[in-house]
């Protein structure tokens with residue numbers, strides 16, 4: 154604070170000539186005002202102080218003393234810089250042109266300085282507390298480059314005690330090896346500007362330093378205050394942040410993939426069980442691990458396998474599906490691994506690449522792996538372990554980069570017990586198992602599946618069928634041994650066979666209702682047998698790439714032939730029962746691949 158801010162107009166001033174000629178009158182006036190010192194001016198300039206003597210009385214002749222060299226201060230003086238002159242009550246104040254502007258009383262000045270001192274002390278205590286408790290390191294150097302203060306955080310970060318810094322010159326800290334060059338604080342001092350940089354230590358530690366020079370109002374650098382933060386912690390935080398960002402991006406993309414798939418109605422997953430399956434499938438999609446999908450026939454194993462492929466980094470690569478249970482061993486081997494020219498009679502001259510090679514960069518889906526022969530299992534195991542195989546009739550190993558997803562409706566552990574499945578292959582496949590529960594255990598999915606298939610087949614056949622809620626209720630309570638595939642087939646069949654727009658309870662096919670009541674089926678074993686046969690037929694036709702052309706009528710016809718064959722045992726009897734010639738039965742069996750099944 155400047156003196157000009159506290160200067161007062163005196164109650165009384167006297168001109169030097171008046172004092173010299175009329176001192177009696179001056180004394181009287183001073184007595185009236187009860188002041189013992191007054192400023193004496195000479196034509197407006199400070200001339201000194203006239204002081205009334207203590208023993209002064211009306212009888213006394215020598216009543217006062219003029220002190221020409223009494224103290225006088227410039228009004229631009231900082232109050233905190235003033236040394237109060239002893240023995241004076243009144244101190245004159247002049248401006249920079251030396252003209253008198255007023256007075257300050259010594260006692261007021263003293264109080265003011267005390268007050269300022271107390272405030273400064275309090276501020277200094279607060280500042281000490283801030284500096285000492287700051288999380289960041291603080292390092293202060295004076296204008297000459299000597300360290301004046303460091304806080305405990307700085308000593309902790311540097312691993313060096315306070316004594317090693319305070320009083321030491323910044324250049325010395327570099328010379329004695331405490332800092333590695335350059336000293337950021339020294340740079341800020343020399344360049345008179347804020348410098349942010351990394352201060353390195355011989356220990357390998359690195360601190361991020363922000364050094365700010367303190368420049369006063371006259372433009373003079375008074376020192377440098379540097380704040381220090383440990384880079385190792387920063388790097389850790391940065392790593393954590395990028396990890397969190399990465400995870401959040403991954404979750405976002407997983408979520409959007411899942412949403413896309415589920416919301417585009419390609420996969421219905423309403424039940425908690427099916428949602429769990431899809432979540433797991435989405436998660437494993439990002440890793441190249443082997444996946445084994447387990448579940449009854451028709452639950453959606455292929456759907457999930459294809460979802461994993463589409464959601465993975467291999468989505469641009471091929472998705473090759475092969476049903477291992479639908480082909481005889483030799484055929485399956487040459488399909489999977491390919492063959493060299495002349496490998497066997499009937500082989501192409503040029504040889505043929507196998508599905509493993511065709512799946513390069515993508516995914517191979519080995520459906521019904523439980524049906525694969527032990528000899529082929531060895532070859533698949535080699536692919537899993539060494540990512541290589543040899544073609545049939547070949548000797549050179551071929552490297553392959555494809556992800557394997559396998560599926561089965563079998564209990565593989567039981568098959569291991571029976572000696573039909575290799576335990577080592579089982580454990581190689583069982584890296585990430587995904588169990589898809591049968592439809593009867595996740596009935597919440599049924600209404601949505603019905604709607605999905607209804608839309609799908611309405612679109613396919615250009616119809617606008619709707620289903621009565623009672624039918625939905627009946628279907629929701631059905632056992633669905635054939636799972637989602639059976640439901641899909643039933644909806645397709647009803648869409649194409651029922652002439653009315655509204656599908657009611659009365660439209661439900663008899664065989665479906667029979668299956669419901671289990672009355673049409675002589676025993677549970679026979680039912681299973683029929684289903685197995687139907688399933689095999691599916692596999693065969695699928696393999697022969699004809700499944701796509703099967704419509705609901707075809708399915709019905711095929712089922713009828715299979716059931717009749719099981720019931721009557723011979724083609725002739727089937728022909729008689731169905732009222733067609735036995736050659737028609739043979740033709741139909743050929744069409745649906747039933748002939749092959751009987752041979753298997």
Ligand SMILES: Nc1ncnc2c1ncn2[C@@H]1O[C@H](COP(=O)(O)OP(=O)(O)OP(=O)(O)O)[C@@H](O)[C@H]1O
Nearest residue numbers: 419420421449450451452453454455456637638641
């Ligand atoms: N959650 C689902 N949402 C929509 N359609 C589904 C769903 N699950 C299965 N499907 C449909 O049901 C049919 C059978 O599914 P999929 O072929 O994937 O079963 P699977 O378990 O692989 O059968 P299999 O063991 O006989 O090979 C397919 O038409 C498929 O599109």
